[in-house]
Amino acid sequence: xxxxxxxxxxxxENLAYSYGARRAVDGLSFxxxxxxxxxxxxxxxxxxxxxxxxxxxxxxGWSGVLRFDGVERRPGRDPALRARIGYxxxxxxxxxxxxxxxxxxxxGRIQGLEGAELAGAVDxxxxxxxxxxxxxxxxxxxxxxxxxxxxxxxxxxxxxxLLLLDEPTAGVDPQSxxxxxxxxxxxxxxxxxxxxxxxxxxxxxxxxDRVLIxxxxxxxxxxxxxxxxxQAGVPDADLERVFLxxxxxSLRDEAA
Numbered sequence: 469x470x471x472x473x474x475x476x477x478x479x480x481e482n483l484a485y486s487y488g489a490r491r492a493v494d495g496l497s498f499x500x501x502x503x504x505x506x507x508x509x510x511x512x513x514x515x516x517x518x519x520x521x522x523x524x525x526x527x528x529g530w531s532g533v534l535r536f537d538g539v540e541r542r543p544g545r546d547p548a549l550r551a552r553i554g555y556x557x558x559x560x561x562x563x564x565x566x567x568x569x570x571x572x573x574x575x576g577r578i579q580g581l582e583g584a585e586l587a588g589a590v591d592x593x594x595x596x597x598x599x600x601x602x603x604x605x606x607x608x609x610x611x612x613x614x615x616x617x618x619x620x621x622x623x624x625x626x627x628x629x630l631l632l633l634d635e636p637t638a639g640v641d642p643q644s645x646x647x648x649x650x651x652x653x654x655x656x657x658x659x660x661x662x663x664x665x666x667x668x669x670x671x672x673x674x675x676x677d678r679v680l681i682x683x684x685x686x687x688x689x690x691x692x693x694x695x696x697x698x699q700a701g702v703p704d705a706d707l708e709r710v711f712l713x714x715x716x717x718s719l720r721d722e723a724a
Contacts, residue, residue, distance in 0.1 A: 476538070477502040477630055477661050478523070483532035484685075485518055492518040493530070494685035500630075500663060505656055507672040508665040510682030511715050516665045517558065519682070520632050523663075524555050536630075551579060554628035556636045560615050561622065564608035568599050568618055571607060572625055579626035593621035596651045613644025620651060624660075631655065632663045637671065649675065669708040679707070681714050688714045 476499040483496040493515040500506045510516050521527040523534060525543030533540055536549060543549050562571055572590040576582075581589055594600045597617040607615060616636060624631055633652075637645045652662060652675060666672055672679055673693060680690040689699045697705050700713040 475502050476500060477536065478663075479533075479535040479538075480519075480523070481533040481535070483519060483522060483530060483534070485515075485522055485527060485530040492685055493522070496532075496682070496685065496687055498680050498687060498690055500661060501677075502661055503656070503659055504677040505652070505662040505664055505675050507676030507679035508663055508682070509667075509669075509672060509679055509711060514682040514715075515685040516682055517634055518685075520555070520634055520663070520665070524553055524632060525550055526555075551626065552629045554623040554626070554631040556620050556623040556631070556633040558634045558638065560619050562607050562615060562618060565606060567604050567606055568594065568597075568610075568621075569603040571618065572622060575622045576625050581626060589625050589627070593625045596624070596654065597621040598647050598651075611641075611644075613640040613647075616640050617644060617648060617651070620648060624655060628660070630661045630663070634665050635667065636664075637666065637668065669706070669711060673707050681711060683715045 478500040480499070481497050483493055484491065485493045496515070496519055508516050508520070518527065522530045523543065525546070528544045534542065541549050543553065563574070566574070569590060572593055573586060576586045576589055594603050597620060599614065599618060599621070602610070602614070607618065610618070620633070620636060637648055640648070656662065664672070664675060678690065678692055679696060681688045681696065689696050691699065693707055696707070696710050696714070697703050700710045702709055702713055
């Protein structure tokens with residue numbers, strides 16, 4: 469865990485978004501402090517991915533207020549703001565017919581990097597992903613864990629201040645998961661701010677300074693592990709039990 473600044477890099481106030489008649493995010497409010505790893509947990513269909521998509525500008529038509537460094541802004545209409553944000557989506561966003569280096573060079577150019585700056589950023593991101601020796605290999609031959617690491621490298625290539633990660637370790641082997649943890653620790657040490665979604669409670673306990681638990685598009689609780697346990701009425705319980713106490717034990721099969 470990190471020692472975050474008390475200043476909020478992101479404030480979300482009464483965020484709401486609907487898919488037709490279904491309200492996926494319903495009056496969600498929270499803040500993310502500069503330099504922290506902020507956990508974003510919830511059952512399937514709780515609204516995690518939808519909320520992240522509003523924050524990074526992939527979705528429009530939401531209501532509420534987003535403030536970045538205290539200033540109200542709409543990422544979908546603000547290219548300069550989007551350049552300060554990185555996003556690691558659930559689904560792999562890579563070109564499998566290209567090599568790892570070619571993928572990163574392509575995404576770097578989209579972010580406005582070129583020449584020596586681009587080459588340096590690609591080398592640094594390959595090292596963070598642990599893929600320096602596979603840089604010239606096509607992604608189609610990579611394992612799932614290698615693709616996940618490259619997915620992270622592509623998102624952080626332009627050194628964003630705020631990096632949103634949507635289940636970045638889904639389906640990876642323990643070695644790749646541990647490498648991803650080490651990479652994220654490096655980014656936090658550099659002063660980056662992370663919003664991290666996962667279904668693995670041990671990941672949130674290991675990485676996150678504070679955690680927001682979503683349920684049915686609303687904030688069920690927010691705080692440190694100890695604060696969440698107290699709010700759930702189960703002091704000293706592990707995060708999995710706290711999560712179940714706050715969100716219930718019924719199955720959730722709907723994605724949002």
